[in-house]
Amino acid sequence: MWRLIATRLAAFVPTILATSLVLFITVNVVPGSAAKAALGIDATAQAIARFEHEQGLDRPLHVQYLDWLGKGLRGDFGTSFQNHLAVGPELVMRLPVTLELATLAFLIANVIAVPLGALAAYHHQRRADRIISVIATILGAVPSFWLATVLILILALTVKVLPAGGYAPFTEDPLKNLSLLIMPALSLGVVSSALLLRIMRAKLIEVLSSDYIHTAMAKGAAPNVVIRRHALRNALITFLTVGAVEFGWLFGGVVIIEDIFLLPGVGQLVLVGIINRDYPVLLASALTVTVVVLAANMLVDLIAAILDPRQVHVRSRA
Amino acid sequence: MTALSVLGLLPRTATITTGDIRLSGTSLLGLSRAQLRAIRGQHIAMIPQNPMSALNPVLRVGVQVGEPYVLHRQATWRAALQQAIRRLADVHLPFPDERAREYPHQFSGGMQQRSMTAMAIALEPPLLVADEPTTALDVTIQAQILRLLREIRDEHHTSILFITHDLAVVAEMCDWVYVMYAGRILEQGSVERIFARPGHPYTQALLRATPTTETAQAELLSIPGSIPSPVDLPRGCRFVDRCQYRFDHCNEEPPLLAVETDHTARCWLLETVHG
Numbered sequence: 001m002w003r004l005i006a007t008r009l010a011a012f013v014p015t016i017l018a019t020s021l022v023l024f025i026t027v028n029v030v031p032g033s034a035a036k037a038a039l040g041i042d043a044t045a046q047a048i049a050r051f052e053h054e055q056g057l058d059r060p061l062h063v064q065y066l067d068w069l070g071k072g073l074r075g076d077f078g079t080s081f082q083n084h085l086a087v088g089p090e091l092v093m094r095l096p097v098t099l100e101l102a103t104l105a106f107l108i109a110n111v112i113a114v115p116l117g118a119l120a121a122y123h124h125q126r127r128a129d130r131i132i133s134v135i136a137t138i139l140g141a142v143p144s145f146w147l148a149t150v151l152i153l154i155l156a157l158t159v160k161v162l163p164a165g166g167y168a169p170f171t172e173d174p175l176k177n178l179s180l181l182i183m184p185a186l187s188l189g190v191v192s193s194a195l196l197l198r199i200m201r202a203k204l205i206e207v208l209s210s211d212y213i214h215t216a217m218a219k220g221a222a223p224n225v226v227i228r229r230h231a232l233r234n235a236l237i238t239f240l241t242v243g244a245v246e247f248g249w250l251f252g253g254v255v256i257i258e259d260i261f262l263l264p265g266v267g268q269l270v271l272v273g274i275i276n277r278d279y280p281v282l283l284a285s286a287l288t289v290t291v292v293v294l295a296a297n298m299l300v301d302l303i304a305a306i307l308d309p310r311q312v313h314v315r316s317r318a
Numbered sequence: 319m320t321a322l323s324v325l326g327l328l329p330r331t332a333t334i335t336t337g338d339i340r341l342s343g344t345s346l347l348g349l350s351r352a353q354l355r356a357i358r359g360q361h362i363a364m365i366p367q368n369p370m371s372a373l374n375p376v377l378r379v380g381v382q383v384g385e386p387y388v389l390h391r392q393a394t395w396r397a398a399l400q401q402a403i404r405r406l407a408d409v410h411l412p413f414p415d416e417r418a419r420e421y422p423h424q425f426s427g428g429m430q431q432r433s434m435t436a437m438a439i440a441l442e443p444p445l446l447v448a449d450e451p452t453t454a455l456d457v458t459i460q461a462q463i464l465r466l467l468r469e470i471r472d473e474h475h476t477s478i479l480f481i482t483h484d485l486a487v488v489a490e491m492c493d494w495v496y497v498m499y500a501g502r503i504l505e506q507g508s509v510e511r512i513f514a515r516p517g518h519p520y521t522q523a524l525l526r527a528t529p530t531t532e533t534a535q536a537e538l539l540s541i542p543g544s545i546p547s548p549v550d551l552p553r554g555c556r557f558v559d560r561c562q563y564r565f566d567h568c569n570e571e572p573p574l575l576a577v578e579t580d581h582t583a584r585c586w587l588l589e590t591v592h593g
């Protein structure tokens with residue numbers, strides 16, 4: 001069990017390092033000048049050169065990378081080119097917002113996907129299955145920003161039951177916090193539930209045709225017992241392993257959703273960083289998003305492993 | 319398929335078109351799903367071909383062996399686990415109370431099949447359906463499982479419907495034999511009579527193709543041809559394509575004809591012999 005966690009953790013570190021390198025290169029290769037963005041389009045060549053020298057942008061790329069990485073490891077992510085605020089503390093402030101949003105969205109996605117997927121699998125190739133498949137296709141085709149707009153239009157502007165945007169920390173006002181986060185979480189969660197639903201359905205269909213399900217039925221177990229006791233956990237194990245990978249997709253939507261709902265999260269910072277070519281901000285926030293995705297991945301993966309006795313209980317005496 | 323149909327577990331797409339399935343005089347075909355469920359596990363239980371895949375990988379062995387008590391006797395899980403441990407001891411699993419807490423992947427193939435047997439005899443059903451229960455096991459383990467099944471038959475007074483293609487196992491295990499081919503019973507009779515005087519050309523060929531200590535050195539005989547596909551069965555006798563004795567009459571399906579007392583075979587040759 002502990003070995004399991006340790007091996008996953010050991011794989012975590014090199015992954016983060018590799019991602020940081022890819023991120024750094026991408027940001028620097030993309031055309032556009034940080035200096036121009038910071039100083040304005042009519043900045044003189046001299047001013048630009050001075051800015052680049054001050055920020056160390058005239059150094060070779062590998063030196064810049066190692067410098068950034070070294071400082072980053074000590075928690076120093078530099079200061080913004082734009083507002084000259086330290087990036088690190090800014091991130092620490094914004095991270096809980098994004099984490100809460102992603103967790104809520106993932107929960108919503110699973111609450112939709114698992115029961116509906118199970119229902120579809122149980123009624124495989126019958127009417128309920130077809131109806132659910134159509135629903136899944138529609139959900140999967142809807143872009144989350146569109147769903148977000150529709151939700152705001154209906155729930156915030158027409159019916160006026162929920163605020164359209166903004167943020168309040170959970171610790172200060174839990175109710176307000178939830179009322180502000182429910183729409184963004186729905187727009188992300190509902191859309192990603194489509195894919196999870198299909199995975200759940202496929203996995204359960206697979207499990208339901210296996211020998212141990214026949215064994216359970218031969219014992220005289222009723223269908224609901226067969227599903228609950230014998231099939232669901234087996235299906236969940238493979239579902240989560242695949243689902244963990246798909247979690248990254250869900251996160252891709254965070255950037256836009258945070259912007260739409262005016263949530264001061266990390267995603268918003270990514271967007272600001274891109275628009276302003278604010279390298280320190282962009283690099284640090286994008287890296288944070290990556291770390292969160294990887295950590296969530298690892299967590300889901302670990303839950304799947306814990307559900308599976310074949311991974312937790314190693315083979316004992318023959 | 320035979321075993322699955324006896325348990326009423328055929329896939330939705332399959333239906334039983336002719337014949338009947340009777341257990342101690344009651345037809346199983348007319349029963350509702352709930353009535354069938356009451357019979358499964360209580361009156362009929364199954365010992366599978368591949369114990370590894372027949373055990374649920376995420377449930378402890380004790381839970382799986384004890385489950386019939388929960389399903390049919392409304393036992394608590396605690397009581398069911400106690401019963402499971404008793405049954406695991408019945409099938410001579412060493413350290414049953416420790417083993418009950420382990421998972422199937424921690425067991426060897428023989429131990430897995432012992433557990434499946436413990437599960438099957440949990441509620442002492444009058445009928446066990448053993449579907450090639452030893453094909454997935456090593457030879458030495460096979461012998462142990464066969465010994466166990468004989469012991470269960472004698473001690474628990476259980477009938478065993480034993481499905482196998484291994485004639486040595488038939489000779490060792492069975493009292494009454496049905497020889498099946500392409501979905502038909504071709505011959506039936508007591509094990510002694512069938513081995514002493516096989517009435518059907520298929521049975522005769524099978525016996526010739528089985529190595530014995532005398533013939534072990536010689537080349538193994540096999541029956542030429544292959545089993546007809548179920549969607550393209552021959553007209554008349556099912557064995558007609560591969561039978562060396564076939565004659566005009568064989569394009570009509572023969573009934574079961576007497577070979578001797580309590581021994582019949584589905585072959586026209588017997589009609590010629592007797593009348």
Ligand code: SF4
Nearest residue numbers: 555558561568585586
């Ligand atoms: S009925 Fe004819 S074909 Fe069939 S086994 Fe007898 S002799 Fe052979």
